[in-house]
Amino acid sequence: MTSTNTNPDLESPPATAAAQAAEVVDAPAADPRRWAAFIIMTVATFMDMLDGSIVNVALPAIQANLGASFVQLQWITAGYVFAFALTLITGGRLGDIYGRRRMFQLGVLGFVVTSFLCGVAISPEMLVASRLAQGLAAGLMVPQVMSIIHVTFPDKEKGVVFAIQGTIGGLAATIAPLVGGLIMAANIFDWDWRPIFLINVPIGIVGYILGWKYINESKAQERIKLDLIGVVLATVSLTALLFPLTFGRELHWPAWGFVLMAASVVGFLGFIAYERAKQRKDGMPLVPLNLFKSRSFSAALALMLGMFTFTGMFMLALYLFLQEGLGFSPLRTGVTLLAFCIGAFITASASVVALVPKFGRAVLQVGAVVIAVGIAVFLLMLSPDITSWGLVPGLLLIGLGFGMTATPIALFALQEVPHQDAGAASGLINTKQQLGFAVGIAIVTLAFFSPLATNGSSNAESVAPQVRQELVAAGVAEAKADELANAFKACSSNSLAGTPDAAGAACATLQQDPQAKAIADKYSHEVANKSFTSAFNTTLYVGFGFAALALILASFLPRWLKQEEWGAPAEDAAEGSEEPAKA
CATH class of the missing domain: 1.20.1250.20 (MFS general substrate transporter like domains)
Incomplete structure (x- = not known):
């Protein structure tokens, strides 16, 4: 065979x-x-x-x-x-x-x-x-x-x-x-x-x-020799892509940001054309494009981009949900997230040392399924009053799946890379990770901040009558209570929508009245709690899509790692065989 x-x-x-x-x-x-x-x-x-x-x-x-x-x-x-x-x-x-x-x-x-x-x-x-x-x-x-x-x-x-x-x-x-x-x-x-x-x-x-x-x-x-023109083309193209992805949300997604991202596509195409010509001319490109002829390397980079896009999106949304929505301190947030870390620690070592040599790429595919199960558990447990212990099962499962899927990717990516090009390959792998994080953070705008703004507005609208009722019960004149209730709606909705300038005047009106401030603070926490929970719920559904994408991309990896990776003779293990070669 x-x-x-x-x-x-x-x-x-x-x-x-x-x-x-x-x-x-x-x-x-x-x-x-x-x-x-x-x-x-x-x-x-x-x-x-x-x-x-x-x-x-x-x-x-x-x-x-x-x-x-x-x-x-x-x-x-x-x-x-x-x-x-x-x-x-x-x-x-x-x-x-x-x-x-x-x-x-x-x-x-x-x-x-x-x-x-x-x-x-x-x-x-x-x-x-x-x-x-x-x-x-x-x-x-x-x-x-x-x-x-x-x-x-x-x-x-x-x-x-x-x-x-x-x-x-x-x-x-x-x-x-x-x-x-x-x-x-x-x-x-x-x-x-x-x-x-x-x-x-x-x-x-x-x-x-x-x-x-x-x-x-x-x-x-x-x-x-260092390919200086390649360095310039790669740096300019990456800047055009990463700058709007990294800072777009804070700048309210200006039109020139989308122009830059479109220009980055042209830049990358030009970079590839130049690197091909450089390879033919002297064999010294910045990125040896021959690396991408390896199915293992190309598929692994695609999977890495998908996995770290999910991680960037999930972790940022989770931090915001825990600290801004549930009111966790940074210390409590860190302790809670240890469940994810423990899960990843358990499977990271086991996957590359024992599981991948025996079961091949199926380990990564099972990991993607475990991530999806963890997201489902998260959705079942999620509520505005969830505790740290309630978060543990979902975080643990997602961590277990992440360790099984993300950790072995480097083995598949590097198994056919010549030592001559180890640095270039490593730079590409790390760049894919950071690009994934940047894309994930950008996706948070659609998957988390947009539903947060929508839910914040509707939740503030629904709670405002209760604010007014308590103000009137506390002896505030009805006309004044109407003004303060409207200020509460504007303050809460604009704060959650990420428009502090619009929220400033309304929030200042509430701060000037100690009685109104106490009542508004109580209901502001309720609005934020519900809004952040709903927004994170939407993010989790998007996470299902990334788990499915990881499952698909993992199927493009070679079925088995080359057996020399594990000190075993490479015999009888073709792509379609049922078992990898045994030592």
């Missing part, structure tokens, strides 16, 4: 003799320092994932301390992710050219310096600029991690390594509100929000020192 390596549906990208020779030279069988190196790189990944969202819990303190505007707060949070995503493809290729350890260390050093600058910022403008620079440093550091793993670890160990890395990354993203809440509550040295950034400095310095000792240098043995 056909070997796993010669699966007719699974073509490997063409490789030159020099590239094949490079793989032999560039891939030590078992570097004795590899696990120490992996720990150092995992800590760096943890810092990056943590910094992507930990700042959210400190925004009120930053606003009060530095006098930041709402636009500046948006740049402080989303600017990091935006700059990070722009750098990933170029950062990965720089590792192939100049050395992956060298670029990783440069990224760590930049991350330490920019974290310090964030922590000592004396103005909103300085903090915004430092966050953008921090994202650029992360974009240089992070893609080296996956490529160093790919060229350093023996194939049979990669499953365990990617499982740990995926779990740690998910843990960091999930517990960021918890860690942020603890740091803010501790108020270390009375520095208020600043330790959220400064804590990276000592950790990064230790990692930088140890990195030179334990991380083995690797780069493409075939001489490669």
Whole structure:
């Protein structure tokens, strides 16, 4: 029968003799320092994932301390992710050219310096600029991690390594509100929000020192030059796509944002045409398009985009629902979300170490089904007075499904990538993740904020008569009660619709009357509670669509991983066979 390596549906990208020779030279069988190196790189990944969202819990303190505007707060949070995503493809290729350890260390050093600058910022403008620079440093550091793993670890160990890395990354993203809440509550040295950034400095310095000792240098043995025109085309096209996706909601989706997104499609088509010509001319494109001839790589990237789009949408909507709708503190939110993290931890390791080798892509498909079941449980339990314990079953199931589906994707994506192109492939994989998050955040506008505005208006309308009735019962004149009830409707509906300017005058009217304020506050919480619950309900139904999409996309992956990945001989396992080859 056909070997796993010669699966007719699974073509490997063409490789030159020099590239094949490079793989032999560039891939030590078992570097004795590899696990120490992996720990150092995992800590760096943890810092990056943590910094992507930990700042959210400190925004009120930053606003009060530095006098930041709402636009500046948006740049402080989303600017990091935006700059990070722009750098990933170029950062990965720089590792192939100049050395992956060298670029990783440069990224760590930049991350330490920019974290310090964030922590000592004396103005909103300085903090915004430092966050953008921090994202650029992360974009240089992070893609080296996956490529160093790919060229350093023996194939049979990669499953365990990617499982740990995926779990740690998910843990960091999930517990960021918890860690942020603890740091803010501790108020270390009375520095208020600043330790959220400064804590990276000592950790990064230790990692930088140890990195030179334990991380083995690797780069493409075939001489490669940086494709500067490709860098410009990729950066401009990504900017045109990511900028409106990242900041569109805050800017109320201006027309030029849609023009930019349409222009990005033209830009990407031009980038692909140029990269093809560059490949024919000298074989040194920024992105080796031969990678996409691999069904495994292409299908895995599509699945990754879908999974992380769902994650970006679900997590943002969930944070808003828990904190704004249910009134959870950042600390309680973080503790509640541990259910998701525990679920992902359980299946992340098991899926790549034991389940995928035995059952192949079916594990990812089952994971998509488990996510759908978790969403269904969430919908059954969801109510305006749901408790943390009521959220646990749905979060646990979604976490279990996420670990089964998202964690093994990297194994399918990288199994046919030559070591020569490990950095470029890693940059593409990480870019797909960040693009997914950005698209997910954009979808929240339709799946969460739009129904929130609609429900907020109807709920405020239905509650207003009760507000008026209580005001009259408290001795307020009927004419005045009518005015205050109308102010309540305008304040509540416009606040939930995200139009603070329109809400300002109405809310101020209520604040001026202590009696009206007490009554309005009670009913405002009820309106927000019901509105956020209904909006999150809509988001969950959209989540069903993404679970179905993940199930479909997973079916395009090869049925089995190549058996060398697990140290077994590649015999008798064709795409259509019933079982993978046994050792």
